[in-house]
Amino acid sequence: MKPVHQLLNRLGLDALATANDVNRNVLCTSNPVESELHQEAYEWAKKISEHLLPRTRAYAEVWLDKEKVATTDEEPILGATYLPRKFKTTVVIPPQNDVDLHANDMNFVAIAEHGKLVGFNLLVGGGLSIEHGNKKTYARTASEFGYIPLEHTLAVAEAVVTTQRDWGNRTDRKNAKTKYTLERVGVDTFRAEVEKRAGITFAPVRPYEFTGRGDRIGWVKGVDNHWHLTLFIENGRLLDYPGRPLKTGVAEIAKIHQGDFRLTANQNLIVAGVPESEKAKIEALARQHGLIDDGISEQRKNSMACVSYPTCPLAMAEAERFLPEFVTKVEGIMHRHGVGDEHVVLRITGCPNGCGRALLAEIGLVGKAIGRYNLHLGGNREGTRIPRMYRENINEEEILQTIDQLVGRWATERSAGEGFGDFTVRTGIIRPVVDPAQDFWE
Numbered sequence: 001m002k003p004v005h006q007l008l009n010r011l012g013l014d015a016l017a018t019a020n021d022v023n024r025n026v027l028c029t030s031n032p033v034e035s036e037l038h039q040e041a042y043e044w045a046k047k048i049s050e051h052l053l054p055r056t057r058a059y060a061e062v063w064l065d066k067e068k069v070a071t072t073d074e075e076p077i078l079g080a081t082y083l084p085r086k087f088k089t090t091v092v093i094p095p096q097n098d099v100d101l102h103a104n105d106m107n108f109v110a111i112a113e114h115g116k117l118v119g120f121n122l123l124v125g126g127g128l129s130i131e132h133g134n135k136k137t138y139a140r141t142a143s144e145f146g147y148i149p150l151e152h153t154l155a156v157a158e159a160v161v162t163t164q165r166d167w168g169n170r171t172d173r174k175n176a177k178t179k180y181t182l183e184r185v186g187v188d189t190f191r192a193e194v195e196k197r198a199g200i201t202f203a204p205v206r207p208y209e210f211t212g213r214g215d216r217i218g219w220v221k222g223v224d225n226h227w228h229l230t231l232f233i234e235n236g237r238l239l240d241y242p243g244r245p246l247k248t249g250v251a252e253i254a255k256i257h258q259g260d261f262r263l264t265a266n267q268n269l270i271v272a273g274v275p276e277s278e279k280a281k282i283e284a285l286a287r288q289h290g291l292i293d294d295g296i297s298e299q300r301k302n303s304m305a306c307v308s309y310p311t312c313p314l315a316m317a318e319a320e321r322f323l324p325e326f327v328t329k330v331e332g333i334m335h336r337h338g339v340g341d342e343h344v345v346l347r348i349t350g351c352p353n354g355c356g357r358a359l360l361a362e363i364g365l366v367g368k369a370i371g372r373y374n375l376h377l378g379g380n381r382e383g384t385r386i387p388r389m390y391r392e393n394i395n396e397e398e399i400l401q402t403i404d405q406l407v408g409r410w411a412t413e414r415s416a417g418e419g420f421g422d423f424t425v426r427t428g429i430i431r432p433v434v435d436p437a438q439d440f441w442e
Helices: 002-010 036-052 058-063 150-167 178-185 187-198 246-256 276-288 323-336 396-413 420-426
Strands: 023-027 087-092 106-113 116-124 143-149 218-221 227-231 260-263 269-274 303-305 346-349 363-369 372-377 388-394
Touching (some): 002 058, 036 106, 087 150, 143 150, 150 178, 227 276, 323 396, 363 388
Parallel strands (some): 023 087, 303 346
Antiparallel strands (some): 260 269, 363 372
């Protein structure tokens, strides 16, 4: 393992804070040069990440052969005990919820005036992980705390983390995440403690709206006057498939590309920083190797799964290997009902830990056992509502029969522009999750 960490270090990467009970990541839009606002938000994401990193020298001493020192590590934010559970943070730029903010503990929603970043709305306490049958666990969207100007960002981030550090449940790890702390002490009490520790008072939340999520597949021209190509990579898996040598295609692009490759939060790949002179060459290579396929449906682009079997030791059911053929069957249902050009946000996760973010989908499958899933309905396209379990422990045939029936109704009974998830709630097919601590399992 040591040579791998040393190679990562030479490339400017490391694995510090990628596991254990710390702030594990700060997730932001993958293309920071899409606009000046994106650039500013990305820089703040880096500042937040660096501010919350562990100060320990142990990583460098163990993996990078740095000199061991006798001094005791000081952790002004994490403290001697670190956090009760892992902690995740996002920076998101409306109107695109491309990081699924409600799956995370702490979220900074960028607020702009005249295209310039002026501050953030803070949302705290999102999270999707549950345990089958354990009604003390539930998925939860993040709560709005208020608005802060930029100069208070780091102090507020630190205050949220230290409050969770001190108030989180250390006797039961299944109830130790920030979402449970908020429910136990109350949102107002938690917010007041953050204000006290940060020395600020939250202003009212400023207006913002999400109109979509996921990645915008294709070319975008950035403020750097370069082009950026987002490639749809099903399941994020770069392999050479029959007739679609994706891995070879990326290798061929890398031979001529002088910019960056960026991974997105939605399992896709951005070929970033392409000058006008190289744009046609890179597009030709991408098409030649199946990395650009105009025949890919909107349904497939809006479907996602976690890795599950055979990689994940927590897996209960297939997800990544199950998704492609399952989506093909859903595509057939959509075409049969005359909505083949539209999509339903579909997510599959192989266990209730929720890495596939199924509990923010319009249709979410949560693995229960080999070949069996819990079917959740009622999320929305924007990713701001938790779906409720509609049927429990059913097989693929039963899932497809249910989807066929409901998509048929959606196709003929929906209001103009109404998404599938909104339709299932409006028509009473499923009750919305309003207060997950009380009604998620009802």
